[in-house]
Amino acid sequence: MMPSVKSGFQNKILQRAKMLVVLKKRVWQVVLLWAMALGVCYANSQADEYYKLAKSYHDSKDYGKSVFYWKKLIEMGDARGYNGMGYMYDYGHGVVKDDAKAIQYYQKAADMGYAAAYNNLGVMYDRGEGVGQDTEAARRYYKKACDLGHQVGCNNLKALAPKHVAYKLNFDIQKKEFDLFGEGLGTLIEITSKNRDPVRLEGIVINEGNSCNDWSQIMADGRPARGNKRGYILKYSQGYMIGVACLPYKILSVEIKTHLGNVTYTYE
Secondary structure: OOOHHHHHHHHHHHHHHHHHHHHHHHHHHHHHHHHHHHHHHHHHHHHHHHHHHHHHHOOOOOOOOHHHHHHHHOOOHHOOOOOHHHHHHHHOOOOOOHHHHHHHHHHHHHHHOOOHHHHHHHHHHHHHOOOOHHHHOOOOOOOHHHHHHOHHHHHHHHHHHOOOHHHHHHHHHHHHHHHHHHHHHHHHHHHHHOOOOHHHHHHHHHHHHHOOOOOHHOOOOOOOOOOOOHHHHHHHHHHOOOOOOHHOOOOOOOOOHOOOOOOEEEEE
């Protein structure tokens, strides 16, 4: 009996030792994950700080320091750094102007999925700077930037389009945006339908959030919505159709000719 009892006790000791080893490994794994997460957070925070400094020094025309921080971002593998250096070579700010190098940096940032870099490559091909002028290549790059949500890329894409194509693009985008606006507006009306002046509240929200150019014209009669979603959206649509709706949903300027051929670089 004694050897059996001793053997059972030893087995329990071994099992507990194995459990402690497993537990210790898991604790270290958790600690390692936390350390990695904190490292990523710190790196992201540091990158954002470098980005702010690079832009700030550029805006104050201290191009040498701006270049320094763009390079810091590149050392961190941040696409914004590559795009920023492309911008510096593009304009000759803090470095000798070199269109070929600008394209290289823009391309590196674009390969990392940075929308502004696609736009800037589009400008290079649009103007034939550092490459042969290629309108179709410019269109592809602008479209990619626009698809990624880059507004300047969208503007440049419109500027590149023939007038009749641009108006069609404008209408298609407006229709999509209007559908989204209608959904949000309907929700807002329902939330404020018991308020004595929902129109005023909605006007404030929309003006602050979307920079409407003249909301009062859309609701010229001044009557409150009274929870009438359909009627209220109809009034917005009337204002939208006659050109007094929110500027962000009027993708083209009234004077579209002033936009044709006017393309813009950007480092963000």
